[in-house]
Amino acid sequence: MNPTKKEFGAPILKIEGLGKSYGSLQVLKGIDFEVEARQVVVVIGPSGSGKSTFLRCCNGLETAEQGTVEIVGKKLVDHGKMMGESGLNQLRTDVGMVFQSFNLFPHLTVLENVTLAPRKLRGMTRGEAETVARELLAKVGLAAKADVFPSTLSGGQKQRVAIARALAMQPQVMLFDEPTSALDPELVGEVLQVMKALANDGMTMLVVTHEMGFAREVADVVVVMDQGRIIEAGPPAQIFTAPREARTREFLQAVIAR
Ligand code: ADP
Ligand code: MG
Secondary structure, eight states, X not given: OOTTSOOOOSEEEEEEEEEEEETTEEEEEEEEEEEXXXXXXXXXXXTTSSHHHHHHHTTTSSOOSEEEEEETTEEEEETXXXXXXXXXXXXXXXXXXXXXXXXXXXXXXXXXXXXXXXXXXXXXXXXXXXXXXXXXXXXXXXXXGTTSOGGGSOHXXXXXXXXHHHHTTOOSEEEEESTTTTSOHHHHHXXXXXXXXXXXXXXXXXXXXXXXXXXXXXXSEEEEEETTEEEEEEOHHHHHHSOSOHHHHHHHHHHHTO
């Protein structure tokens, strides 16, 4: 055993036979996967392969029609049947999500953006929520920006606020859907650095990204999706140097040639 190897815990996210269609288009064709506590899983694959839909089914933003999605032991989807509204709202607080577009409230300050959900959904007082929010803003390197409005921030700063906002709910798992794809190239690094620090802190993460450097360095497992299926999964060293599937090789060549 390598003593420096990260120790994982019980599965945080368990997905079995996940299927989802939009009309006659089947977008997810039976996904089986588990994310263990403290694991960082990076999902890669061509555009349209179902990566975003997969993530959205893991936090109830989309309704899966087949299969089971279990989050910290609770069944969000049970054999194609979605959990009821009240349970769903509770469960969503366990799953933090960061999107390509930051979706900050423009009329609220940075601090208010970060404290809103914990006050409304976790029942924190303003004081408690602000203490947590200031700690998180410091963690993402934005302690000095608490009282400004989002319009004054760069894209990289906005995305770091969005990460702090998701963390403020104290989620069990964080989902990231192409968090740096909308950013100017010089701003990508600061967001990836925050995500890397989060991974080092032991956060369980499921990340869709085209940033292969991040995947190589931070992922414990890389999952390759194509046409609604996971075609292979393994440690980054294996996926990037000796992929089994021809489609993985084609995809990686196309991404690296960008
Ligand atoms: P990815 O994130 O890998 O690019 P998506 O999950 O966004 O893939 O999309 C997978 C497929 O589902 C694509 O063919 C896309 O056009 C289709 N799709 C995604 N969302 C919808 C929707 N709301 N209605 C209809 N089709 C959709
Ligand atoms: Mg997508």
